[in-house]
Structures are given as C-alpha cells and as structure tokens.
Amino acid sequence: MPTMNIIEAVRSALQTQMRADPRVVVLGEDVGKFGGVFRATSGLYDEFGADRVIDTPLAEAGIIGTAIGMALYGLRPVPEIQFGDFIFPAFDQIVNELAKFRYRSGGQYPCPVVIRTPVGGGIRGGHYHSQSPEALFIHTPGLKVVAPSNPYDAKGLLLACMRQNDPVLFMEPKRIYRASKADVPEGEYTIELGKAQIVRDGTQVTVVAWSGMVEIAEKAAGLAAEAGISAEVLDLRTLMPFDIDALLTSVHKTGRVVIVHEAPRTCGFGAELIASIQERAMAHLEAPIIRVTGFDTPFPYSLEHEYLPNPDRVLGAIRQTLEW
C-alpha cells in the first residue's frame, strides 16, 4: 500500500471517483493546468481535460452558483474554494441556496455538491489564510460538514461524500497537508459519514478534536500519559451529523471531557458538543467540560502560535478537569 500525504490522498480520491463516474467535475480558481495552489488537483487536468477540470474566473459566488446549477442538471461537481477564508463571497449561494434546495423544492431538486476547502492556521497566513469556519456551516440545516485529520480518512471520507446525495463542506487541514503521511490504498474504499474514531484509548478523560487539532490532542494525551493520566482521544471526522453515540460512550467511560478546536471559542462547535453532551449525560459528568480553542480575536499573524491551541494548553485543561 503506498504512503500518501493528505494532498495526495485527496487527489487520489478525486481521480478514483472521476474515473468511476463521468458526471464528476472539478472547478475552481487555479485547479486546472496549475493543479491548485496546494496541488490537490494536479494531474487531473491532463487526464480528464478542461471540460472536467475547470479553471474558473475569480468569483467564489460564481464557482458555487454554477456548481449548484451543474448538480441540478445532473453533474457531480466538486468545487474547490482556494482557502476557507475566501468562502464568504459564496456564503449566500451555500446557506440560502445549496443547503435549502432539496427542502424548498419539496424534494424535487437534490443538490449533491461537495465543496473542498483548506482550513486552519499554523502556516503563517494571518487573518485570511487561517480561519476555521465550520460552526457557520454546521448551523446551516441541509449541509453536511466533514473534517478529516489524516490521509486515510481524507480519501475514504471524500469518496463517501462524492457517493451520497447531500451537499457537503469538506474541510482539509492545510497545516498538515504534507506533514501527515500514512498508508493509503490505491483503489476504492469509503468511510461512513457520521462516524467518529477513537485514535487513542483512555479511561480518565475524553479529548474531542477534529481536523488539524487531532494531532495536538494526541500529543497532549502523550504528555498526559507521562504524567500518569489516561486520556482517550476521539477524532470526530464528520461534524454534521456528528457521532453522538461515540461521544456518549466515551463520556460514560471517562466522565470528563476536553474539547479542542482552532476556531474562536464563542459559538464555536465546541459549544454545541458541550450542550449536546450535558443534555444527555449530565449525570455521568464529574467535571465541567472544558474547551481549548482559538481566542475570540481575528486570526493573528505574529502571535499565531499564541493563538492556536497547543499540547501544553490541552494538558492544562486535562489536569483542570481531573482536579475539579
């Protein structure tokens, strides 16, 4: 089995599905000849041609708006938004159109569009190359939101997204695009949407993370182990619908929870996880659920490493919940 990084895994998923299904097209800024600024689509233009790997004019509203029309007519578009930070010009097309099309038409018009976009900080990108906007889309009924943390999941989840019939926001962790490597099958396989994965077993505290923060959570669990603390790390993988059963099972076991995300804290997805857990498992909670998150500021440049959650901050939170 070949070793791939996340970029290569994404590319492999796209290539696999484009070979299997002629309706699949890729569109976006620089995705064609150039193969994308992160090279996730490189080679696809040569294999599938300009009609299936489409360099668009510079307009996210146009990329998503036309992708919607393509999906309505019968294609399977997989638009790329070059950075998650640039998805907002298309926000109306996504939340008012894409997400609502099936519902508002009484089921007449499904709209299977899979939007790929790199998210997260840690690349010295400042305000506009670092944001993690998942909460905005999880709050939008009609959308699914998927956020892999490693190459194997990236390919399996992306293939699963392209083979179901709902619109998806597929968020890729750009900081570890190349750093994260794993064995990934050449061929076809899918990972069921809505299923979390325990990436580290533990008994005393559950650390919940997704995307680029899974690695941080694992490092923190390692530090915790050195300190004799057994932390379980749960990688949510799909954020909408999220895996409530996996969460509750782990909480019933540990009774303590730490949630880690990059996005600003207030109204971030961590808040929903806390709400959902305490509604269902309050009796099992032995301490308040603690969040380790980005701060409620725009994403900074010079101080980004102060802004981003790190293993020490997660470890601090783990200790705090155990000492409560």
Added chain:
Amino acid sequence: MPTMNIIEAVRSALQTQMRADPRVVVLGEDVGKFGGVFRATSGLYDEFGADRVIDTPLAEAGIIGTAIGMALYGLRPVPEIQFGDFIFPAFDQIVNELAKFRYRSGGQYPCPVVIRTPVGGGIRGGHYHSQSPEALFIHTPGLKVVAPSNPYDAKGLLLACMRQNDPVLFMEPKRIYRASKADVPEGEYTIELGKAQIVRDGTQVTVVAWSGMVEIAEKAAGLAAEAGISAEVLDLRTLMPFDIDALLTSVHKTGRVVIVHEAPRTCGFGAELIASIQERAMAHLEAPIIRVTGFDTPFPYSLEHEYLPNPDRVLGAIRQTLEW
C-alpha cells in the same frame, strides 16, 4: 411619554441621533422616499434629504461595503438590510472586512457601522423572510450583536449603538414590530450594551431569551405560575458581549435553566450559553440546561407554527428540568 411600537421606537432613535450628529447617514434598499418596507425610516428622507437617507442599488455587498468606506472616512452609517435573510450577500464584507478592520490595521481604522435588520419568523414569510442568523455573527470576533425585544429597549439600545465605536449587528424582531407597544421617551436615553434584564422574577428556574422569544418566555412563565412554578425570565438584549454576570446570578439562585431561541438548535447561541454557564456554575446546576429552539430544518412555510418555539414547549422544558 408617548406610546410607541418597535418600528416607531427605531425611527425615533434614528431621528434623534441624526439630529444630534450630522455624520449619521442611513442607507439601504427602499429606505428613502418609501421609508423602508417596514416603514422604520419613514419621514427621515423628508427631514434629512437624499444625501443622508440613501436609496441604494439592489446589492447588500454594496450597502455594507460602501458603509464601511463611509465609516473609515468619518461618517456614521446605519445601513438597513431589508430582511436578515438577505444579509448573506454582504457576509464577506461583514465578517472579513467590517469585523476585522480595527484589528488588522493595528487600531488605525475603527469602523463604526451599525447594521439594522429585521429577523425572526411568525409572519408567514417562509425560508427567506424568517431566519435568525445571530449565531453566525456572535461567532465573528470584532462584531457586537444586539437584539431588543421591546420598543423601550429598541430605542435605548440603538442610540447606544450609534454612540459607540464598534461595528454592531442590530437585530429587530419583525413579528412584533407593531404588536409590541410601550411608553418610550421622545428624547435621548441610552441602555448600556452588554447588560441583560430580568423581565420577570422567579426562584425555581431561569428562562433565558432574546428578541421575539422574550414574549414567548414570559407567556410560558405565566403558564408555569398557574402550575405553581416560579420562573425567572432573563432578556439578554445584547448577545455579544453577553451579560455573563446576570446569567450566573440567576443560575445561582435557581439552579435550573431553559434557553429559548428561534434559530436552528445545532450551533445556535443557546449552545454557547450552555457551555459558558456549565463552565462556571456546574456545581450550582441541579439539572441539565434545556434548549427550546427552532428545529434543524430550513424555516418552513405552512408548518411555521410547528417550527417556532411556543409557550407550551417552553413550559414542557420548565417541567422537565424541575422533574430531573
């Protein structure tokens, strides 16, 4: 003191501030001669003229984008977005520009723009004349979010917004625009941002609401009283920054909390309130915090009264937390 409805109170606030500060301008679709589709700006065009009450072309991105430029140069724009549902074409200008301008310029460019927009359902408006998007903006560092529930607060809060230096999203509860009446001073007064208000005293459970849901919470508290249950109703009024002290004081007293909002449940503002409360007052909580919210569907038409929280559902939640 004259009796005003919310429309009249908003108009009175605008008129008062436009008389006091020549830098204040109003812009938007149909705000001029017509006085706005809800008539909130009627009369202002005649008093202040076309240069201060500006009918714009049909483009929300243009309304907010130009309002930002006006504010940078020294005006005090108060743009109107005709319905909260139509704010999304301006989403990039709001979250990437307006909210971040002060921060990204190192404090060089404050951007005091107060965006007024009617929100909420109950007017048989379906998907696109009913949404409550507050969570999206509360999750955007740099913005303040204000959501009055009655005429007195509407005027006092709007005046306060126009007299401070941060960008604000000012959400007006359209369903009770005319139905909600109160004595409102003709002249100047402000209500401090960030301060909640207890609209009904109680001892056994705290019901937290804002905007159009305060009325529902009060009705539910009335039903509860008939059933011998003493419910306290807290009107948050400002959602960002929200009044954590008022919340904790009430929770310390009652130990039980029900949160009511119209927006879809998942990742709604209710989740953040639950997270913030349990982080700080878990020891005082005698039951899980319960949410009564809109469902995770697009806002429906025929079934909107099934979708919207009603007093019975809030009462059910109150009973549930007491029986826990």
Added chain:
Amino acid sequence: MVAVPASEKDELRRVLDDDGTPLPGARIPSIPDAVLTRMYEVMALTRLFDDRMMRLQRQGRLGFYMKSIGEEASHFAAAPLRASDWVFPSYREQGAWFWRGYTVQQYVDQLFGNQDDPIKGRQMPVHGSASWLNLVSISSPVGTQIPQAVGAAFAARALGKDDVTMAFFGEGTSSTGEFHVGLNFAGVWKAPCVFVCRNNGWAISVPSSVQTAARTFAAKAIGYGMPGVRVDGNDVLAVWQVASDAIERARAGGGPTLIEALTYRVQGHSSSDDPSVYRDPDEPGVWQRKDPLNRLRGYLRHRGLWSERQDAELTERHDREITAALAAADDKPGPAVETLFDDVYDQLPWHLREQRAYLLAQRRAVDHHHPGRTAPATAKR
C-alpha cells in the same frame, strides 16, 4: 441580428404598435397561428389569475401574492424554448409557468401551501418549483438563479445535450453580484444560456435610474462579451422573435445573450406594497395604453384569429377553472406535521429523528391536557 451587440446602438426592437398593428416595415416573426392564440390564452389566464388572487389576498384568504399585470408579454421569452430546456424563473413570470403546463390547481395549491402543493408547503406563495416541467425552484434572494442557470447550461453541454437554459430577473437584480458573476461565467464559457432582464422600471420603490448609470441594461452585455438586445417587453411578437433568435444561437453553440425587455410594473411590487407612497399615480396610465394583452388581442383580431365571442368564452372558462381550483384547495389540509423534517437531507439523520419524535410527543402531551390546543396541522391563511 443578435450577432451584433444591439446595445451599442440601443435600438429598441418592436413589431407591433400600441394597438397591435404591425409597424411599417417590421419583420413579422413566423409564429404558427396555434402558437399565437395559445400565447394569447395563457396571457389572458395570467391576467385573470393575478386579478383573482389579488382579490383573494385582499379578502384575507391568501397570505401573500405578487402580480405581473402589464408585464405578461415578457414571460413569453420562454415560449420558443423546448420542453427539455430549463427555466430559472424569478417570482414574476406566471405566464411562463402556465405556458409550460403548470396548472391553475398546482399554482393555487402552492399559494395555499396545502398537502397537494408540489413543494409540500415549504415556501411562501409564488415560490414554486416544477421539476417535471424544468421550472427550477424559485428562491427569494434575487439573482442567485443567474449563476445557477449558467451552471446548468454548462452541464447540458457537458452531458452532450443541446438544451438551453433561460434565467429571468428584474432590472433591480442586475445590481447584484450574482448577476455579474453569472453573466461573466456565461461569457467565458460561451454557455448555452439566455438572460431575460425584465426592466419594469421599479425595484419595489426604487426607480431603475437608481439601479445603474448605464445607458441601458442591455448595454451591460458588453462587459461580458455577449450580445445585448433591447426589446419592447409589451410586444409579445418582438419578445418572441428576440428570444427565439437568442435561444437558437445558444443551442447552435453561439453562446449567451442578454435580453432587456422594457416594460412597466403597473401595480404594486407585491400584495404588501403601496406604490402611491413613492411614485406618481399617473405614471402607470401611460403604460396601460401599451398593455401587452390588448396589443396581442389587437393583432389577433387584425389577423382574423380572434373574436369578441371567443374572448368572452375564454374568460368564462378561465374563471370557472380558477373558481374550481380555489374550492378544491380550500378543502385540502396542510402538510402533515412530521413532513417538517423530510427533505432536509436524503435520509433523516439522528438529530432530526430525535427532534421529530420530540415534536410529535410534545403535541400529543399538550393535546392530552388541553384538547385541540396544538395548532391544527393545516395551512393557515
């Protein structure tokens, strides 16, 4: 003619004068008589339907309605389309819906949001969807359908079909970013797409002069490298010709066209609007003399294709049809409560299953304590 950007000469294409007599030297489009009379019948139905629905709304029996009185001819830009071609409408093209076969009953059921509403009572009146007629779901945010129509046109070509898509919108909507990105993509892609801008002079209370400083709306086509054509939007023959040329050009691979149909919004923006607040009450009068229905009737008479008697019969038939549809719609309950959660996703995820169970249980509980207190699950008007 569409090969040359008409917008550069700003010529207004006309065939009929104000009473329906062909203009001297005008080229009469070759439209079969049956098509001509059917256009008239559909236009007359649209006019009567608007009128009846408005009265219903005034009686408080309908929540909301949007008329197109005086603009109906512009709807027939869709008439030269094939059934397999797709239409991306805005909310003011009732004529195009009836032309394509959407029935009065379906329209009324949607207005009432009852159990037979093709979209299950999901959207407010006028915001319909009819996939079986390739009439794509209408949404309120204006302009969003424009890039969507371009994407569908791209898809048709990519899938080897020679279908054309047509997007309708008002002149106010040309100010949106969606208009720009849609037409710009269409120009670059040479998409088989026709854009019909109904310039009815007003965007709610805002006159077209506040929407743009451009000479004409058709002139905006120059910025997208496509032909722009300006046509008398109350002259159905001219509309048909201009549209048919643009459609065939698109189908033949010639790329998109922007059509500006010059017309006028004779009445309020919607049932919630009162134009007397913001415009000269005499303004509509001028346009009533150019009424598209009268002009077409005049032309049919002049061609000997239509008589007083036929007109009376037609009106009576339509009136009966509408009355019957309303009566039927009135008796229909609204959608069942549990349908609230359908169609959000392909399959119902756990959280919606949970929310549905909660709602049904909660309603049972309330009904148990206070029989009949939960709102009846019927369309409320």
Added chain:
Amino acid sequence: MVAVPASEKDELRRVLDDDGTPLPGARIPSIPDAVLTRMYEVMALTRLFDDRMMRLQRQGRLGFYMKSIGEEASHFAAAPLRASDWVFPSYREQGAWFWRGYTVQQYVDQLFGNQDDPIKGRQMPVHGSASWLNLVSISSPVGTQIPQAVGAAFAARALGKDDVTMAFFGEGTSSTGEFHVGLNFAGVWKAPCVFVCRNNGWAISVPSSVQTAARTFAAKAIGYGMPGVRVDGNDVLAVWQVASDAIERARAGGGPTLIEALTYRVQGHSSSDDPSVYRDPDEPGVWQRKDPLNRLRGYLRHRGLWSERQDAELTERHDREITAALAAADDKPGPAVETLFDDVYDQLPWHLREQRAYLLAQRRAVDHHHPGRTAPATAKR
C-alpha cells in the same frame, strides 16, 4: 479625453515607445522635472526592494512576499493624487506606498511583523495599513476594497471635502461581485473615485482570457455609465496623464473613471508561486523589453535629467537604506503576547479579558515547569 468612453474605441493610450522615446505626435504630460525624477527614484526603489525581499524570502528569513516587478509604472496612477486623497490598495502597489511616504523601515517592520510594525504584527507580509498617509488597510479577499473606496468617496463629498479616492486591483478581481457592486454604486452616485485595474495578464495561474469575454477590461465601464480608459501600464507618462485627468474630473464632480493599465506580471504571483508550471517561459521576455523602469530612465536620459552616475549612486543609497532597515528589523522583538487581544473592540470586553488572563497564566505555568518552553513572543520567520 476621459469624457468619451475610450473603451468604445479600445484605444491604448501611450506616450513613450519601448525605450522611452516620445512617440511621434504624442502629447507629453506637463509633469515637473522634480516629479519625474522622484517617480523614477521611487520606481527604482520599488524594483530593488522587491528584489532584496525575494532573496530574503528565498533564504528563509522572510515568510512571504509579493513582487510587482515589471508593473511598477501602474502604481503611479496614484502620483497625481493629493496627500489628502485616499488610496485603497491591493497587495501589489509597493510604488504607491513609497511614493506617499511609507518608509523602507516601516515596510520591513510590517514584513517581519515585529513590535514596530505599524499594524502590530496582525497581518501577513505586504498587507499593511498607513492611516497617516491615507493608505487604507489591505486585506486578502480581493475586491472588497472597491465598494469601500466608493463609500469613502461618497463620505468625502458628504462632508464637504473635495478629496478623491482611488482603488487598485488586478484584472482577475474584475470577476468578483465586489467589482460590480462597487463600480455600479459609483456610477449611480457619481462618486469622486478612480478605479485602477492593473491588467497584468494573470491571476495566479489563470490568464486574463479566462476572466472575461469582454473586448477589454476598460469596456466594462460601459455597464456602469462611466468612462473607461485603456493605458499602456508600462508607460508611466501615459499612466500619469490618464490618472491625472480622471482624478481632476472626479474632483470637479464629473464622477468616476475606470482605468485599465495594461501590463504584465513578469514573475510569480507570490513567493509561493512557480509560473513555469502553467505558462510559456518565453512569455515574460517579450514584456521585459517594455520594462517601465528602463523606459522612464530612457526618457529622463533623453531629457537630460538623469545620468549613469546618478543611477549608480541611487542604487547604492537604496541598497544601504534597505540593508540598514533589515538589520534594525532583525533586532526587534515581536509584539507582546497581551497585544493579541487589543483592537478587537474599542474596549476589552469581559470575555477577552478572561481569555487574556488565561493565556498569560498558562504561559507562566508552563514556563515554570519547563523554562523557555513557551514560544518566545517574537516574530517567527
């Protein structure tokens, strides 16, 4: 000349040939000699600065940089502005910054995000802000500055000032909705605003032919009822003349102008880009012969305003200035950790006070257990 939409004749305005000799019959703009030489000095500084920063970036001492090599003449559309006029830049107009008085030290401190960075290390390199020079904060999302410039222009007029605003952007940015709404508002408002579209042929890897099917970018002005002018963007004299005409027209109440400055992006989009992957390596060569710096130097020579020796001295002076700035910047620490929370709001709200206290306490705790483990609060390159 701007009174007539030049875009309708698509004429390319030029004054100098490729070596800087005035074209036969060309009208030479009346620019004082001191201004001419200063433009040359600033253009030369920009060229050298770009080159030095790129080398620094290649050495791993700078995270990111964006060059404007070959496009510098277009920056001088800002030269005829008054100091009180406002510029809304994109990220590729270094020349306009130095022209207005932004110092090499300030530029370098911003690139390094150190404690003397005028924006406190908040944004990535090149995304500066200089309110004291009326150079408005740059953001990455392209096009957003366009409606903002229109709003500022409106505000200037409303406040009784006769200031003009100028927005810069690339041709790719003309595809955004922001371009459309900005120019459309400007046309309707007759805003005192000048739009400078740097058509450098490329948007990262996408050629201008994929951005639009319009004849020219200047032609898009027709859709907004404003003049569009096409100018040789490597001919600083022509750029100056066209901009100066547009600025004075705007100041006099004549309304906005769209200027298309035709130039070429000789090198990569940014330090992260590799053009060899997507374009013909010979393409730049053609344009190097039209290099704006050589052309201006040639013209100054021809006018006897500049010599070899002066050029050598200038280069050496600039080189020293840059070296000194880099040395100084290197020694400066980054912004203090607690500044992370400043300027989000006018005053620090409770939740940010709480978060700041948490961060500082957490760092102390970690440092206590593992001295030096917390990342030093200095700019990391």
